[in-house]
Amino acid sequence: PPQRPQIPKHQFCADLSQCLFDFVVQLLPTAEELAIKEDVRKLLERLIRTIEPDSRLLSFGSTANGFSLRNSDMDLCCLIDSEDRLPATDLVNMLGDLFARETKFHIKSLPHARIPIVKLSLDPKPGLPFGIACDIGFENRLALENTRLLMCYAMIDPARVRTLVLFLKVWCKRRKINSPYKGTLSSYGYVLLVIYFLMHVKNPPVLPNLQQIPPMRPISQEETHLNGHNVWFFDDINVLRQRWQSSNTESVAELLIDFFKFYSRDFTYNTGVISIRAGLLSKESKGWDNDPDKGTARERNRLCIEDPFEIDFNVARCVTRDGLYTIRGEFMRASRILAARPERAFIALAQLCE
Ligand code: GTP
Ligand code: MG
Known part of the structure; x- marks a missing residue:
């Protein structure tokens, strides 16, 4: 076929962002x-x-x-x-x-x-x-607490955070990589991937780290801990909305493109642990490394996502070697589709979710 000039990135992103909003709106519950x-x-x-x-x-x-x-x-x-x-x-x-x-x-x-x-x-x-x-x-x-934490992140920047998360939830279901029972990742795991990306990869960040903002008044261990886990986070959304304004102005499409790029190319799956609480951690520091003697540890820790409160718990423990291979393959496929910038953004969306 004759070569057509690729449409400019900013134009593609504006178009894709609008498509993403429209696509997600019709999938919301009535x-x-x-x-x-x-x-x-x-x-x-x-x-x-x-x-x-x-x-x-x-x-x-x-x-x-x-x-x-x-x-x-x-x-x-x-x-x-x-x-x-x-x-x-x-x-x-x-x-x-x-x-x-x-x-x-x-x-x-x-x-x-x-x-x-x-x-x-x-x-x-x-x-x-x-x-x-x-x-x-x-x-x-x-x-209940981790639900409240995710809800606060959704409320800080609903237009971008909710759109991205909802789109990725649909995408991972359609691509059949959302079944912990079959070796891929739970929805909860994908949401944590998105929050990590917006908080710790994007610079300037799109989201603040609510678990690291100091409380406005002294609080006791009793108030912060549940079953031995520190579940404290800054949950006063009204205060936060007044005080925290992200200086990141990227559109939802730009963020999506970078999300796929990051998880298909840059994240260090072999050694890294995704932690929204603490940023990038190493498997070694958590004792989750691929020690050849600990065959089971290796199989359980192919992909490592630390739970925000149960920090000894790997949310992605069900992801198998094949599951991770498939998931990464899907990140790459998505990256490729978006990099090609088809002339109409909705075609890219349709291809992504095919
Ligand atoms: P859909 O059901 O696909 O719409 O997604 P969902 O947002 O309900 O997520 P999912 O069904 O994966 O998880 C529901 C809730 O269960 C999450 O919000 C968490 O509160 C909790 N949960 C799920 N998986 C885990 C896990 O591995 N560890 C912990 N601590 N909580 C989990
Ligand atoms: Mg559910």
Whole structure:
């Protein structure tokens, strides 16, 4: 084919940014879907209280952190504010029976899983074309806190942060690299990759590090720690909005292009640990290195993403050698598509998510 001159980068980026906004907007959950989900939460909470009167049922994960897409599942966490609560195993069995009797949900209780949960689902019907999938866990207070942390990051710069994260969530699902059970990465892991990139790779940064901003008043260890983990972060969004203005003015398209470039070319997968809390760390310093004697450690730590609060926990522990190879291949493919700058940005988007 005859060579056409490549369109200028700034023009491509302006066009691509607009396409990204438009693309993401139509994937947001509708008000109706959100209302149905809130009704489900209330109903289940009411039922749980017939067994444990001092309980609360709270949303976490994407329904609560600002990164939810249409039809995403519901992650719920049951907190019981009393001393003499039932063991989780018994509770899971009893709730399974109760929900089966009192609701139309399909129920699956997993009382003996590493984290006992009850799974509920509802088949699709008009008005609810994708049904509902919901997991209820117990006392998972760290997940509530990391949800709140991600929500704060989403709120600091929604136009760029939410657009990037939501696009990448769709992209990784369409490219089939979002299945921890099959050796690739969870959505939570991808969100941490984006935040790390915006905070520690971009210069000037797009996001401040909320875990490193000193508190405005002295606070005690009791207030900052949960199950032995420091969960403190600066969460006063109003103060932050007044005081923190990123001097990074890159468009969402420029950021996306650089994100793919960074993770396909620059990140040191063999030795590096991604930490939003502390920046780039080494596997060696965390004892996560590929010591040939520790065959299992090596297999669990191909890709290392430190949890923001459970810092001994590698969020990407499920990513296998093949999984990482595939993920990196996808980062490279995306980089290549964007570097080619097709004349119409929506063609690039369509190719990315093919
Ligand atoms: P979608 O369900 O794909 O929309 O994404 P999501 O944002 O709900 O993410 P995901 O289902 O991966 O995780 C839901 C929540 O569970 C996260 O927001 C975390 O609070 C928690 N979570 C998931 N994976 C981990 C993990 O490996 N470690 C910890 N500590 N929390 C996790
Ligand atoms: Mg979820």
